Every structure is written in C-alpha cells, then in structure tokens.
Amino acid sequence: MQVVHIVFYIFAAMAVVSALVVISVRNPVRSVLALVVTFFSMAGVWMILSAEFLSLILLLVYVGAVMTLFLFVVMMLNANSTGSREGFTRYLPFGILLVLLLVALMIISFGSSFTQLPAPVPPGADYSNVTQLGAVLYTEYAYPFEIAGVLLLAAIVAAISLAHRTPKQRKSQNINEQLRVRREDRVRLVKMPPEKKNDLS
Amino acid sequence: MPIFSLASPELALLILSGLILLIDVFTPQRLRFLTYLLVQATLVVAFLLAIAQYRHHAELLVTFNGHYVVDKLAILLKLFIYVMSFASFAYAREYIEERKIASSEYYILGLFCVMGMSVMASAYSLLTIYLGLELLSLPLYALVASHKDSQQATEAAMKYFVMGALASGMLLYGISILYGLTGSIQIPEIARLIHAAPTATVSLALIFILAALLFKFGAVPFHMWVPDVYQGAPTSVTLFIASAPKIAAFGITMRILVQALPELHVAWEQILTVIAFLSMFFGNLLAIVQTNIKRMLAYSSIAHIGYSLLGIIAGPSSHDGYSAALFYITTYVLVAAGAFGIVALLSRTGIEADQLEDYRGLNARNPWLAFMLLLLMFSMAGVPPTVGFFAKLGLLVSLVEAHRVWLAVAALVFALIGAYYYLRVVMLMYFEEPTEANASKPVTLSWDMQLAVTVNGVAVLALGVLPSALIDLCRIVI
Incomplete structure (x- = not known):
C-alpha cells in the first residue's frame, strides 16, 4: 500500500x-x-x-x-x-432494505470484475489538468457547455419567478400616495337627521 | 468546425427566447399579451425549421464533435414536441390569466422546457442527454410551483423536485459506470465498445439508467410522484407535463436502450416486461377508485406508459415494435393534452373542475365539449374509430410477432378493465343530470379555446379514420 x-x-x-x-x-x-x-x-x-x-x-x-x-x-x-423525526423509525427498515439491495448489487457486479478492469494510465510529469480542460471545454464540448449555460439562465429565471412577488401581494408603503392624500380621502362627512331623545315624558 | 445549420431549431429557440426575455422586461403590463404571441411564434419558427430539415436531411448527420445528431427520428420527435407544446400553451392562456399566475415567466420557462426536450431529441452523447433532461426538468419544477396561492401546488413541486433530483442522480451514476467501462460518452462508441466490458457491471449501469428513465416516464414502481404532481399542479402545467416530455423521454430511451445498448436487449427486455406489466396493472386498477379526474388521468397515464413500453419490448424481435411504440405515445399525448385541456377550460376563477362530479350532465351544459371529451375518452379506452384503437392494435400485432402472446393477452385484459373508468366519465356526462350547483351554469368558451378543443378532438377522430399517414411516418423514422 x-x-x-x-x-x-x-x-x-x-x-x-x-x-x-x-x-x-x-x-x-x-x-x-x-x-x-x-x-x-x-x-x-x-x-x-x-x-x-x-x-x-x-x-x-x-x-x-x-x-x-x-x-x-x-x-x-x-x-x-425544527425537523421532526417522526418518520425516521417507520422508514428505517425500508431504507436499510434498499441500501442492502444496492450494496449487494454493487458487490455482485463489481466484485468479480474489479480486478479485470485495466488500471488507468498515470499521467506524465508534464500533464496539466488546466491545459486539458481548456483544450476541450470550448472545442470538443462546446455544445454541452452552451447547454449548461442555458441551464443556468433557466435556473435564474425560475428562481426569480418563484421568489418574486408582485407589489400587490407585498405589504409596502407608497410614500407618494401617502403624501398626496387629501382630507376628502380619509374623512367622510355624513349628513344625518337629528335624532330625538326617546324620553318618556 | 461544427455545422451550425443542423442545430437551427435549437439555435432559433435559444436566440428568440433570449429576445423575448428582454422584450418582456420593457413591455408595459397591459401589453404582456405580446409575450404569449411571441412565444407561440417562436414555436412556429422552430417547427418550420425542423420541417425544412426533414426535407433536406435524409441520412444521419452528426456534428458538434459527436454530441448532436440529426436523423429522421430526432426531427420527427422535435416536430411532435413543438406541436404539443404549442397546444399546451394555447390551452394554458385563459387558465393562468384567471389564476393570476405570472404569465410571461410561465411561457418563457415553458420555452426553456421545449429547448431541453429539443436537445434531448437530438442528443447523441450521454452528457447531452443528461443536460437536456435537466434543462427540461428545472423549469418544470418552477412551473408546478407557479401557482403560489395554492398550498397543493407548492407541495407537489417539492415532491417533484426531490424525486426528480434523485432520478437525475441515478442517471448520472449509471452514466459514470458506462463511461468507466467504455471510456466514451458517445452513443455509437458505447454501442461499439460495450461487448468487451464485463456483463455484470454493465447490467448495474443499465439498472441505474433504466430507473432514471422510467422515473421520467412515470412507470411503476417509480410512479409515486405522478398522481400527486398531476393533481397538485395547476391544470395547465399538468397538461404540459403529461404531453411533450413523454415524447422526449421516449426519444432518449430509444437512444440509450436501442442505439447505445443493443447488446443488452435481453436484459432490458426482461426488466421492461415486468415494469410494463406492473404499470398496466396498477395504473388501470388504481384509476378505478379515483374521484378526482386529474388523479384518475394520472393513473391512466401510468397505464398508458406501460402500453408504450410494450412496443419497446417487442422492438428487437419484431418488424415494427419501435414504430408502434412511437405511434402509441404520440397519439396518447395528443389525447391526454385534450383531456387535461378540457379540465382546464371547465375550471373557472376559484373553482377547479377536477372532481368527477363536475362532469355530471356535461352534455346538458355544453354538448359540443361533452362530445369532444367523449371522443378523447373513447380513444383512451381504445374504442374504434378513434386513434387509440389503432395504437393498441399496432402494439398487440408487434407483440404477437415477437412471440409474446401472453403479454398481449394481459394488455388486452387490462385495457378492458381500463375501459370501465373511461366509459364511466362518458356515462356521467350523457346519462346523468347535472348537480344542482352546476345545473344553472352553461359552459361558455371563448372562440380560440373552442377552436383548440375542436381541433384536438377532430384530430383524434381523423387519425382514427385515416391512421396510415402517421403510422407510415413513424415507420420511416425508425
């Protein structure tokens, strides 16, 4: 080792x-x-x-x-x-079963063939990860790279559309409206007939 | 140097959707209707470009260093995707206006979804398949949550997101194993190199990739999200999820299973047989007990996915199993779009017409709409002369040809069970009186919605009477 x-x-x-x-x-x-x-x-x-x-x-x-x-x-x-653990014990057996299945699957598939797979060739002394990436990223992988860019744009639009609320739903002050307010908007004078006192005399 | 003209539909979609984003920002609120028109125009442009390609490129062409392919299959899938997206946006317009869902974001996110499906349809490497899938799914999660006032929609979006992320993870894990075995992510390269790899490890990769694909399809046992998301999402989004993405999912399934892993066809045939059987069984049986029509149609979609998988199972050993599957999924998507469209049209502000009770006596309230829904339900049940009959017939023929008679018989039995709940809707519409709350309200539609429903319903009938053109088209491409 x-x-x-x-x-x-x-x-x-x-x-x-x-x-x-x-x-x-x-x-x-x-x-x-x-x-x-x-x-x-x-x-x-x-x-x-x-x-x-x-x-x-x-x-x-x-x-x-x-x-x-x-x-x-x-x-x-x-x-x-805040996370409650109510479902933890209930789902635990199912989770363990799933994990065991996956592990068994991996052991079966990798166990025997693990040694057959050729070891990767170790890179030479002058190997540069950055150069390798730079050489293929904008040439060979230009198309996937561009799609990844579009994916980010879509994510931005999605995030904004989810987080953005129209002003009507938001509680906010409108200073202009507040300053422009007139007495007539707030106070209403109501004409009423005078009421007689309902005395017994 | 890549040939950019081959990717003209995607490029047009990208450029125009960028433009629409900018135009939308500078448009005053009262002219926001413009965004809808521009989005639909973009889809028309992409459709025309794809048609031009169909005329010119008879043979398979690969560009962008093997990441992008143009063949008849890719072009036809794109055409279907654009048409169905056009229809789902058209149905959505009134629905989202009434619910005050931010409309410009809705259509633009939808356009990103279309772009993702387009990328999926002509992806020729596993990396592009994955990226296209993500470009489809990410805006879809946001669309499901777009009705912010609805608690149900938020919950559905959360479920969809978590399950979708899990499926993406499985797909990536499977892809990484395939890459480790073959050293390539190009579909033809993998097909060439796969036989040298140890079988057990390849099967592991196959299982992970299949699980992810079946999740996107919504087949049993990866169907848990389907009823909740279909019911919880705004109906216009449900309509969108149920239509075009299924065609795109079929496209990548063909690329991965049939073009990249034909060596393993015995293995994936066995897995798909079990899954198709279970999907037809649970989908049809659980649909019977539903009282919510969106949930019922969700279970019915699980069953229909089971049917279309039958074509892929029969594919390797029959004459035209794949084309039968493509025909089935295309026509199902058309029918499902119409059915969810009618659910969306019947809903009014504050009222969702998603209970079966709401369809009681629909004939008395709007006979034409009832007749259209009758055609759609007949097609789902597979009653001649609607298109659903020929779709099922084609599948059964290719199954018998592939010497899987027992599966064909099972499919037929499940179709009979399924007919019960489709015909129950028809019975409610025609032989029952409307509920008291609904009786006084006739259903009125604006002229464009009337036109959309009519085109959809008549298409189902016309394709049923003259199915040969579409069947031939499906046969040519595969």
Whole structure:
C-alpha cells in the first residue's frame, strides 16, 4: 500500500462520516458545517486523481462561496432543529432494505470484475489538468457547455419567478400616495337627521 | 468546425427566447399579451425549421464533435414536441390569466422546457442527454410551483423536485459506470465498445439508467410522484407535463436502450416486461377508485406508459415494435393534452373542475365539449374509430410477432378493465343530470379555446379514420 492509498482512505472515510453527520444532526448550522467538511474531503480525493483545477474550484466556489452563503441563510432564518423525526423509525427498515439491495448489487457486479478492469494510465510529469480542460471545454464540448449555460439562465429565471412577488401581494408603503392624500380621502362627512331623545315624558 | 445549420431549431429557440426575455422586461403590463404571441411564434419558427430539415436531411448527420445528431427520428420527435407544446400553451392562456399566475415567466420557462426536450431529441452523447433532461426538468419544477396561492401546488413541486433530483442522480451514476467501462460518452462508441466490458457491471449501469428513465416516464414502481404532481399542479402545467416530455423521454430511451445498448436487449427486455406489466396493472386498477379526474388521468397515464413500453419490448424481435411504440405515445399525448385541456377550460376563477362530479350532465351544459371529451375518452379506452384503437392494435400485432402472446393477452385484459373508468366519465356526462350547483351554469368558451378543443378532438377522430399517414411516418423514422 502506497502513501496515496492511505491518503485516499483518510479522505474517503472523512467524506462518508461527514455526509452521515449532515443528515443526522439536528442543528442545521452544524449540518451545513459538516457539508463543508464533505466537500473538503471530496476536493482531496479529486486532488489525488490529479484533477487539481477542479479540486481547487470545488474549494473556492462551493466551500468558499456557496456554503458560506448557505450558512448565512440558515443563521438568518434561525431554523432551529425544527425537523421532526417522526418518520425516521417507520422508514428505517425500508431504507436499510434498499441500501442492502444496492450494496449487494454493487458487490455482485463489481466484485468479480474489479480486478479485470485495466488500471488507468498515470499521467506524465508534464500533464496539466488546466491545459486539458481548456483544450476541450470550448472545442470538443462546446455544445454541452452552451447547454449548461442555458441551464443556468433557466435556473435564474425560475428562481426569480418563484421568489418574486408582485407589489400587490407585498405589504409596502407608497410614500407618494401617502403624501398626496387629501382630507376628502380619509374623512367622510355624513349628513344625518337629528335624532330625538326617546324620553318618556 | 461544427455545422451550425443542423442545430437551427435549437439555435432559433435559444436566440428568440433570449429576445423575448428582454422584450418582456420593457413591455408595459397591459401589453404582456405580446409575450404569449411571441412565444407561440417562436414555436412556429422552430417547427418550420425542423420541417425544412426533414426535407433536406435524409441520412444521419452528426456534428458538434459527436454530441448532436440529426436523423429522421430526432426531427420527427422535435416536430411532435413543438406541436404539443404549442397546444399546451394555447390551452394554458385563459387558465393562468384567471389564476393570476405570472404569465410571461410561465411561457418563457415553458420555452426553456421545449429547448431541453429539443436537445434531448437530438442528443447523441450521454452528457447531452443528461443536460437536456435537466434543462427540461428545472423549469418544470418552477412551473408546478407557479401557482403560489395554492398550498397543493407548492407541495407537489417539492415532491417533484426531490424525486426528480434523485432520478437525475441515478442517471448520472449509471452514466459514470458506462463511461468507466467504455471510456466514451458517445452513443455509437458505447454501442461499439460495450461487448468487451464485463456483463455484470454493465447490467448495474443499465439498472441505474433504466430507473432514471422510467422515473421520467412515470412507470411503476417509480410512479409515486405522478398522481400527486398531476393533481397538485395547476391544470395547465399538468397538461404540459403529461404531453411533450413523454415524447422526449421516449426519444432518449430509444437512444440509450436501442442505439447505445443493443447488446443488452435481453436484459432490458426482461426488466421492461415486468415494469410494463406492473404499470398496466396498477395504473388501470388504481384509476378505478379515483374521484378526482386529474388523479384518475394520472393513473391512466401510468397505464398508458406501460402500453408504450410494450412496443419497446417487442422492438428487437419484431418488424415494427419501435414504430408502434412511437405511434402509441404520440397519439396518447395528443389525447391526454385534450383531456387535461378540457379540465382546464371547465375550471373557472376559484373553482377547479377536477372532481368527477363536475362532469355530471356535461352534455346538458355544453354538448359540443361533452362530445369532444367523449371522443378523447373513447380513444383512451381504445374504442374504434378513434386513434387509440389503432395504437393498441399496432402494439398487440408487434407483440404477437415477437412471440409474446401472453403479454398481449394481459394488455388486452387490462385495457378492458381500463375501459370501465373511461366509459364511466362518458356515462356521467350523457346519462346523468347535472348537480344542482352546476345545473344553472352553461359552459361558455371563448372562440380560440373552442377552436383548440375542436381541433384536438377532430384530430383524434381523423387519425382514427385515416391512421396510415402517421403510422407510415413513424415507420420511416425508425
């Protein structure tokens, strides 16, 4: 076993454990922090695969920006351990069954053939992940790349259309209207016939 | 250098939808009707471009470094997708106006969905298939939630989103295994290299990919989202989900199963046989007990997906199983669009006509609409002379040809069970008196909605009387 293997197992174990923590802790802030650890360990695994660029992007974009934003949102919303665990025990047997089935399926399919698969060729010393990506991203993969761009546009439109409320539904002050108000709009003078006191005399 | 002209429908869709986004921002509120017209015009433009391609490109052409394909199948699927999307936007107009759903966002998100389906139809690599699927699903989740005042719609969107994300994950996992085995994501490359890979591992990839595809179709046992989403979503969105995306899902199923993994046809035939049987069984049986017509049609769609899978099962060992499946799914989509369209048209502000009770005595309130719904229900049940009969007939013939007589018999039995709940709607419409609350209200439609329903209903009848043109078209492309 080489050093690389040991490093891989450390990162993999970290990823699995922290992913379990994400779904099992009650406090959402801790959950988000555990997700940060998951991303971090996955970045480590990618580094071993010599995908340095992607690994750093994962750290910068996901851990640095997205997860921090997420943390802010969770803290601002003050969503405090509201998740109930009612269904947990009820769905647990079904979940375990599903996981066991999947694991058995994987063992059957990978178990025998795992050794038959050729090992990937290790990249040479002058291999550069960035150059490789740059060479194919805008040439060979231009079409999928563009679709991914359209996907982001669609996501923006979808997010705005879901979050946006028309002013009518929102409670907001209209200063102009408030200043322009006249006495006639607010006070109504009603003419009424004078009423007699209903005395007994 | 890629040949851009081959992707002209997608390019036109993209450019025009970008333009519409900009135009919409600068249009005053009272002229927002313009957005609807522009979106429909975009679909017409894309349709015309695709027709021009159909005339010129007889053979298979691949471009964008093998990510994009133009063949008869892709073009025909696109034509169907544009027509059905056009119809679903037309049906949606009044419905969403009454419910104050933000209309410009609705149509533009719908246009993004159409773009995603278009990408799916001519995807020739697993990466493009996945991206097209996401481009279809993401705006759909937002569309389901677009009726913000409705608690049900929000819940349906949440369910749809979570289940859809799970399915996408499974698809990606299957794709990653296939890529690991063959070192390629191009469909023809995978078909060429797959026989060298160990069978057990390939089956694992197949299972994951099939699960994701069947989820998108909504077949048993991946059907749990279908009734809830169909019922909870605004009817116009239900109509959209039930129509064009099924055609696109058929397209990618053909690409993955038939073009990329023909080596494994024994394996996927077995899996699909079980799934088609279960879908027909549960779909038809559970539809009987529904009192909500949207939910009933949802279960019926599960059953119909089961039927169209029969064609794919019969495909490898029969003459025209695939074309029968394409014919079936196209005609079903046409019929489903009409049925949900009528549900949407009967609904008025604040009232959803989604209970079966609302259809009691419809004949007395609007005879023409009742007649159209009768045609659609007959077609779903497979009664001649509507198109549904020929669709079912084609499937049964190819099943018998593929020596799967028992499956054909089972399909026939389930069709008989299914006929009960379709004919129950017809009986409610014609032989019952309207409920007291509804009796005094005649149903009036604006002229364009009247036209849309009429075209839809007459198409079902006309294709039933003269089905050969469409059948031939389906036969040519595959």
